[in-house]
Amino acid sequence: MSAPSSFDYAVVRVVPRVEREEFVNAGVILFCLERDFLGARIALDRERVRAIFPGADLDTIEEHLRSIPLICAGGEGSGPIGRLSARERFHWLVAPRSTIVQVSPVHAGLCDDPERALEHLVDRMVRLPAER
Template identity: 30%
Template sequence: MQEKQVYEYSVIRLLPKIEREEFMNVGIILFSKEAKYIKVDYSIDREKLKSFTKLENFDFDSIINVLDAFKKITEGKPSGGIIASMNIAERFRWLTSERSTMIQTSRPHPGFSSNLDLTFAKLFGELVL
């Protein structure tokens, strides 16, 4: 039996109109220092997004670019810039720091898991899809 690892996760939120403070969950970042694990993924439901804003007035490509940058940073890719070269704990803390932009994250939540990939998939399914 695999030993359980401590992890933290944060929900990535899209706030189409920041001034209204309404958001929809679009992604998850999961991190385990002990396991040297960090993963992010996102999915935007365009139909759900219509209930927040008019899509013809929404810069969808800019949001995708920011979310793709989150992925590059998480994966440590050189195209993710200087933040991507940091260790995984620093990357997680940077990605989950407080922002006042259209892309924000929840405060990190802790947990235990013996299978981080399975935990990620479960959280993603429950909180994003």
């Protein structure tokens, strides 16, 4: 069995009113250089967003969120950012922003399987216990 690999991750947040700094966790981006893995899972809870901002344009927010896994995958259909290396795409995705879709600070961890680690983080950081 191989040794665990280090990875970096950030939680994707929806911040409907940036000036209030209230947010709903909506997904996770995970990068594992050693395993050549860059992936994201999005699990937006529309009702939680509506609870803090009833007027949120959820269709537009979801459209922006859908671009994150596409950029992680790279290649055709992922735009100019998708043509960068995985490391460069990760750093672009986790750069601080003052928009409705933001990310947490980057955190680190160890895993044997980045895909499984990503799902675990989404369960732990994004989904409510009843959704797991």
